[in-house]
Amino acid sequence: MNPVRLDSFDVFVSIVRCGGFRAAALERGVSSSALSQTMNALEETLGIRLLNRTTRSVSPTEAGQRLLERLGPALSDIRLAIAEVDELRDVPSGTLRINAPAPAVDHFLCPLAFDFMEAYGAVNIDIISDAAVIDIVEQGFDAGVRFGNQLAQDMIALPLGPALRYAIVASPGYIRKHGRPLLPHDLVRHDCIRRRFPGGTLASWRFTDGKDEIEVTPTGRLLVSSAHNELQAALAGRGIAHVFDDYAKPHIRNGGLVELLSDWSPALPHWFLYYPSRRLPSAAMRAFLDYVRHYDWGARAADRQFSVLP
Numbered sequence: 001m002n003p004v005r006l007d008s009f010d011v012f013v014s015i016v017r018c019g020g021f022r023a024a025a026l027e028r029g030v031s032s033s034a035l036s037q038t039m040n041a042l043e044e045t046l047g048i049r050l051l052n053r054t055t056r057s058v059s060p061t062e063a064g065q066r067l068l069e070r071l072g073p074a075l076s077d078i079r080l081a082i083a084e085v086d087e088l089r090d091v092p093s094g095t096l097r098i099n100a101p102a103p104a105v106d107h108f109l110c111p112l113a114f115d116f117m118e119a120y121g122a123v124n125i126d127i128i129s130d131a132a133v134i135d136i137v138e139q140g141f142d143a144g145v146r147f148g149n150q151l152a153q154d155m156i157a158l159p160l161g162p163a164l165r166y167a168i169v170a171s172p173g174y175i176r177k178h179g180r181p182l183l184p185h186d187l188v189r190h191d192c193i194r195r196r197f198p199g200g201t202l203a204s205w206r207f208t209d210g211k212d213e214i215e216v217t218p219t220g221r222l223l224v225s226s227a228h229n230e231l232q233a234a235l236a237g238r239g240i241a242h243v244f245d246d247y248a249k250p251h252i253r254n255g256g257l258v259e260l261l262s263d264w265s266p267a268l269p270h271w272f273l274y275y276p277s278r279r280l281p282s283a284a285m286r287a288f289l290d291y292v293r294h295y296d297w298g299a300r301a302a303d304r305q306f307s308v309l310p
Helices: 006-018 020-028 030-046 060-085 100-120 174-180 184-189 227-235 243-251 283-293 297-303
Strands: 051-053 058-060 094-100 123-129 145-146 155-160 166-172 206-207 215-217 241-244 258-260 271-276
Touching: 006 020, 006 030, 006 058, 006 060, 020 030, 020 155, 058 060, 094 283, 100 123, 100 145, 100 155, 100 227, 100 241, 100 243, 123 174, 123 283, 155 283, 166 184, 166 243, 174 258, 184 206, 184 215, 227 241, 227 243, 241 243, 243 258, 271 283
Parallel strands: 094 123, 094 145
Antiparallel strands: 051 058, 145 271, 155 271, 166 241, 166 258, 206 215
C-alpha cells in the first residue's frame, strides 16, 4: 500500500461533518474538485470505498464509519499537540472557529471580533451563525455562544456582554389601527409575529412586573424563523414583535417602532462564550479569552447598533 497523506484523513472527516464536498470546500477555502481528488486518492490507496456519494448527499460507508470513529480521537490528539507547540509562539496566530446564534453574533460577537482582529493581526476568525445546540468539539469549533442553561457540564464559560432583555414592539401604524395592549393578556387579541426555533418549537413570550410572572403563547398570521424577519415584519406594520431590545433600539429612537409593555419586560441571563475544559487552548484562543475578560462593553454600547434592513 502506498503511503497515506495524513491531511487526507482530515479532509475525509470534514466532508462527513459538513455533509458534502461543497460545504467542506467552502469551510476549507478550496475547490470541491480538489477535495474529490483527495478522497479518490485516499480510497484508492486504502483499496476500499469510504463514502457513499449521490447527487444530493454524502454519507460514510460501513468502512468509512469505522475509520471515522477511530479518527476522531486521533485527530483531536494531533490538534492538541499542535496547540502545545503553538504555546511557544510569541504572536498568537491561526484561525478561531466560533458557533453562535444570530442575535449574539449581531450585537456582541461581531463587535468583539472586529476589535480583537485589530489588536491581533495574525489571527483569523470564522463565525458560524447557528441557533441549534451542537457539540462544538465534534463539529470542529474552538468555542460557542449560548445561554448558561444550554451548556454541557464539561465546558468553561465566560459572560459575553451585559444582561439582555426582550422588547415588545409595533409600528405606529399598527397601533393606530389596532390599539395598544396595556397588559400581557391583551396580546391574545392582537396579531403577533410568531417565531419558530431551529428545533421546530414555537417561541412563547414571558413577562414579569417584579411580582407576577405571565407566559403568553402568541397568535398571529405570520410565522418566521429569525429575529431579523420578525423585526422586518413589525416595521412593515404586520403585527407585534418580541425581539432583543438591541435589535429594536435604533428603530424606537427614529420613530419606526414603539415599545409596548416596557414595565413587564424581564431581564434575561447573559450570553456565555464557552469552550471545552479538556482541550488545551491555543495561543490564539488564550489571547481571545483574555480579550473577552477585559473587554469594555460599556464603552462599546453606543456602537452596538446593527440596523436591520426592511
